[in-house]
Amino acid sequence: MSAGTERFVGHIAGLGTTSGVRIVIGMWASSPFGAFTDVMVQSAEGTRTLLAPSSSIADYVSGAYSFDVVRVEPLSVSMGEDSLSLDAGPLSVEAELGATTGVGRLLGLIPTAVATHPRWLTAINPVAKVLMPGVRTVGATRDQRRQYYGVTGARLITSARVSWAGDDLGELSSVRPRVRFGFSSVPKKPQVVDVTTIAVVVPSEVSGT
Template sequence: MDKRWIFDGHIAGIGTASGLRAVVGLWQGSPFGPFADAMVELPSGRRILLAPTAEVADFVAAVYNFDEIRVVDIGVQHAGGALTLDAGHLQLRAALGARTALGMAARLIPRALAVHPRWLQAISPLAARLSPGVRTAGTAGGGRREYYGVTDLHRIDAATVSWDGIDAGALAAVRPAVGFGFSSVPPQPGIARVRTTVEGHPVTLR
């Protein structure tokens, strides 16, 4: 029997001059309780998941594609126009900016509609035209279906990022698009308010 998992929170997407790209999930509501995770694509193309528990790692790895999975302590703060993340190998400090034009448009859509899978399936082609690499509906791992309902979006204006203690360089566009799943984050670094819905076969957890 199909199952549905819902995650409410934020997704931040950041690129760097070195070519390292990171997608950070800040989940205030989820089947696993509040948590944060990070997906990192190194300049070599190697995709690494940083997860706070084995249970979260098992679920995320069943939905997305990675070359390596690491369970690490993750500390995160998102307040006062700043985002900070300490995730072992990945250190991030970001200054958040103004709401984008897409964020303003998203706020005009009633939330119940904006996060509904049928709506997200219908608008996915439009989302791809407005923001290259972005999809709002698609197929996830194991033939599951996944939907991203964005209700707000702010720029990231500045950031310092390091990987294994080495500075990853200045903030840059998320290019090439990340390859963890069917959708990338927008090319412009930003943080989105989002509801992610995953539907399909149950995931086996440790």
């Protein structure tokens, strides 16, 4: 894509299963591609799979993060007050949502303009590392964009039914080991966060040096 700043606004759901499969669902209401959903799946053995709704989104996401398998699949998702439902090719997720997390309540007190600003996210990155091991609010993507994660709310996932190609993946579990698609994982406790992601092309990429 062209040089500059790219902004994605929506939700990220992270959950694990007792089979060892871990799943990260990006549900974007606003982005350079319009509204879309993509899914990152890491198996118990460590294989990282991207499920994307189009080749252009697959190319963009796989350029920013690391995957062993990339698949273009039809994706549909719905999230209500108490539930999340996803159909993504071979993957099916039916999850129940619970209360706002403690961190989510604190984040809700911060004005969105502050909570999603790169300067704020750079400043709190050391704190995020300590409070939520594996989680980062700022870092570099594989294609050398500077990326910021600004979370403004968080709700627990309390239960989930997850299957792959019809095979049950077990009960809801923590996201451990942490996922390794990029510089940041998701929180250990299964949850859905409200997030603004900002990607900035670094000067060397703009100038071609």
